[in-house]
Amino acid sequence: MRIVGICGSPKSDKSSTRYLLEQALEAAAESLSDKDETVLLNIRDYNILHCTGCDSCVRRKPCPQSVNDDMPKLEKELINTDGIIIAAPSYFTSVPGILKDFIDRSRHMKMNGSKLRDTIFGAITHAGLKYGGQEHVIDVLNRYALGQGMIVVGSAGSPVKDGNFGSGSLQTDDGNWRMVKDDELAIRGSRLIGKRVAEVASRISPGE
Numbered sequence: 001m002r003i004v005g006i007c008g009s010p011k012s013d014k015s016s017t018r019y020l021l022e023q024a025l026e027a028a029a030e031s032l033s034d035k036d037e038t039v040l041l042n043i044r045d046y047n048i049l050h051c052t053g054c055d056s057c058v059r060r061k062p063c064p065q066s067v068n069d070d071m072p073k074l075e076k077e078l079i080n081t082d083g084i085i086i087a088a089p090s091y092f093t094s095v096p097g098i099l100k101d102f103i104d105r106s107r108h109m110k111m112n113g114s115k116l117r118d119t120i121f122g123a124i125t126h127a128g129l130k131y132g133g134q135e136h137v138i139d140v141l142n143r144y145a146l147g148q149g150m151i152v153v154g155s156a157g158s159p160v161k162d163g164n165f166g167s168g169s170l171q172t173d174d175g176n177w178r179m180v181k182d183d184e185l186a187i188r189g190s191r192l193i194g195k196r197v198a199e200v201a202s203r204i205s206p207g208e
């Protein structure tokens with residue numbers, strides 16, 4: 001069993017999004033056995049060129065951009081993985097460009113045998129403002145996963161206390177600012193996503 005988390009923040013350190021993803025992967029690991037693996041990949045560590053729209057992937061030909069960048073490395077990490085969690089900060093209520101480049105370029109995996117099909121998927125987001133586009137970012141990520149044939153799961157926590165995904169903000173209810181480590185609901189939601197991805201992945205691939 002292998003669960004991969006992708007952090008979509010371009011920040012090198014002090015990424016709030018990465019902190020929430022770490023929480024999710026920690027919770028996933030707690031639901032798995034010792035021989036299972038959780039891996040965190042930072043999208044910023046990979047050189048991913050833009051999709052040029054050449055449609056080589058539709059014709060099942062190699063992507064010309066993959067000759068010059070790290071996309072094959074990233075694809076290798078994701079193919080045959082049981083669960084994927086993508087965490088993205090809200091950038092104008094959508095995902096940062098470096099993550100969108102990955103999303104667009106991953107069309108090659110879809111066009112060449114739906115390689116991410118049936119992978120369990122969960123989404124996490126973090127924004128500056130309390131109402132900073134979190135639901136839109138989650139929607140972008142979940143629709144991406146559906147497009148890849150992945151199986152999207154929500155947090156499935158308490159029906160009266162928890163939202164459906166991992167989501168936080170720097171801004172507090174009274175308009176002040178906080179560190180992500182002080183955002184209890186965001187941590188709880190992210191951990192629930194990690195746990196849920198691990199649990200459903202274990203059910204789909206029992207005994208792996």
Ligand SMILES: Cc1cc2nc3c(=O)[nH]c(=O)nc-3n(C[C@H](O)[C@H](O)[C@H](O)COP(=O)(O)O)c2cc1C
Binds near residue numbers: 014016089091093170
């Ligand atoms: C280009 C850019 C666009 C942003 N757009 C939004 C936005 O639409 N709404 C919002 O609440 N915060 C926005 N932010 C703030 C980030 O979402 C926020 O700082 C988040 O915590 C960053 O996460 P990170 O530390 O993981 O990178 C934006 C930040 C940048 C750099």
